[in-house]
Amino acid sequence: xxxxxxxxxxxxxxxxxxxxxxxxxxxxxxxxxxxxxxxxxxxxxxxxxxxxxxxxxxxxxxxxxxxxxxxxxxxxxxxxxxxxxxxxxxxxxxxxxxxxxxxxxxxxxxxxxxxxxxxxxxxxxxxxxxx
Numbered sequence: 001x002x003x004x005x006x007x008x009x010x011x012x013x014x015x016x017x018x019x020x021x022x023x024x025x026x027x028x029x030x031x032x033x034x035x036x037x038x039x040x041x042x043x044x045x046x047x048x049x050x051x052x053x054x055x056x057x058x059x060x061x062x063x064x065x066x067x068x069x070x071x072x073x074x075x076x077x078x079x080x081x082x083x084x085x086x087x088x089x090x091x092x093x094x095x096x097x098x099x100x101x102x103x104x105x106x107x108x109x110x111x112x113x114x115x116x117x118x119x120x121x122x123x124x125x126x127x128x129x130x131x
Contacts (some may be wrong), residue, residue, distance in 0.1 A: 002061075002062075005059065005060050006013070006060065006071065006074060007012075007057050009052075009053075009057070009060070009075070010058065010075060010078040010079075010082075010091065010096060012052060013049060013052050013053075013075060013078075013079065013129060014078070014079065015080075016048050016049075016052055017045055017048065017049070017079065018035070020041065020044065020045050020048055021041070024037050024038070024041045025110075028041070030039070035107060035108075038101070039107065039108070039109055040110075042109040042110060042112060042113040045113055046113045046116050046117070046120075048122055049075075049079075049113075049117055050120050050123075050124070053120045053121055053124045053127075054124050057071070057121045057124050057125065058124070058125065058128060058130060061090060061124075062121070063130060068121045068122040068125055069118065069119065069121075069122055069128045071121045072117060072118035072119055072120055073120060075117050075118075075121070075130075076114045076115070076117040076118045076122070079114060080102075083101065083110070084098055084105045087101065087106075091116055091121070102114075111112055
């Protein structure tokens with residue numbers, strides 16, 4: 001049952017982040033440019049991931065620190081794979097463009113957002129005062 005809840009969390013998070021990306025592309029990128037919009041969206045995307053985890057992670061009843069970090073690694077890995085698959089096979093971007101989103105040297109900060117996602121479940125449970 002726990003695996004189903006974790007998969008559900010991954011899918012919900014992917015849905016929220018997809019809507020976030022669509023919103024960024026339609027409303028923000030035309031005003032400030034795609035590159036800057038992507039850079040700023042790491043902050044708002046991380047916030048959205050935090051909100052989703054704040055609502056859903058306590059229901060998983062995971063109370064061991066290393067298991068919360070493993071959950072964060074799972075979420076981060078799922079989101080990285082989801083982003084790659086979406087960009088390559090749905091949006092039809094070239095591999096170089098897909099992979100550049102993960103490269104801070106090119107001014108893209110998605111990798112940092114994924115790194116923060118690793119600790120979000122742990123932080124959520126500590127903020128909620130749960131073991």
